[in-house]
Amino acid sequence: MRLYFKLIILLLFPATLFAQSTVTLKKQADIVAKAMVNGDCVTVLKYTHPKVLQFGGGKQKMLQMMNAGMAQIKAQGFSFQSATVGEPGKFYKAGTEIHCLVPDNIRIKTPNSSIVTHSNLLAISQDGGKNWTFLDLNKGTIASIPKLFPNFNKDLKIPEPTAPGLQ
Template structure:
C-alpha cells in the first residue's frame, strides 16, 4: 500500500509540474504579446530573449528599433489589433535551458481591413520553467536560429511561418 501511495504521489507531482510549466510559459507569452499591443516596448524587451538584445546591439537599441518599426507601421495605417496563442508544444531540456514552442498569430489592422500572420514563438527558460523569454521564429530558417541558440534541441519542431491572410472589413 505504501509503495502504491508513493507511486501515486510521484505521478501526481509530475503531471502538476507539467501543468505549472504550461501555465508559466503561456503567462509569459501573453505578457510579451500584451506589451506589444500596449506599446510597452520595455516590457516587450524583458520577455524577449537576451540573444535578440545582443543581435540588435543591446536591450535599449532593441526597444528603440521596436518602437520605430511600430511607429512606421502606424504611419501607414497599420497597428496591432490582437494576438492569439496556440497549444504549448513539448518541453525539451538542452544544456541548462528548457525549450518549447507555441504557435501564435498576430493580427494587424490596416486601412480597409486586417491581416493575420501565423508564426511560432520559441520559448526558452534558464530557470527550470519558472520564467520564459521568447523569439519569434518568423521567417528564419532553422540554421539561422541555431546560430544564435546553439543548444537548440534537434527534436524541437519549429513550424515555418504560415501564409499571411488578408481580410477586408
C-alpha cells in the first residue's frame, strides 16, 4: 500500500510542478500585457530579459526609447486598447534556462479603426520557472535570437508573425 502511494506521488509530482510553472508564467505574462496597455514602461522593462536590456543599450536607454515611442503613438492618435495572453506552450530546456512561447493579442485604437496583432512572447526563466522574462517576437527580435540566446533549443519552433489586421 505504501509503495503504491509513493508511486502515485512520484508520478503526479512533476505534473504539479509543471502546472504551477504554467500558472506563474501566465500570471507574469498578464502583468506585462496590462503594463503595456497602461503605458507602464517600468513594469514592462522589469519583465524584460537582461540580455535584451543589454542588447538595447541598458535599462535607462530602453526606458527613454519606450517612453518616446509611447508619446509618439499617442501624438498620432493611437492608443493601446487591450492586450491578452493565451495559454503557454510547451517548455523547452535551453542551457540553464527554460523557454516557452506564449501567444499574445494586442488591439491598438487608431483615429478611424483598430489594429489587431497576433504574435508570441518568448518567455524565459533562469530559475526553474519561478520568475519569467519576456521578448516580443517580431521579425527583428526573431532574427536576434541566436545572438541573445546562444543555447536556444532548436526544437522550439517560432511561427512567423502575422500581419496586423484592421477592425
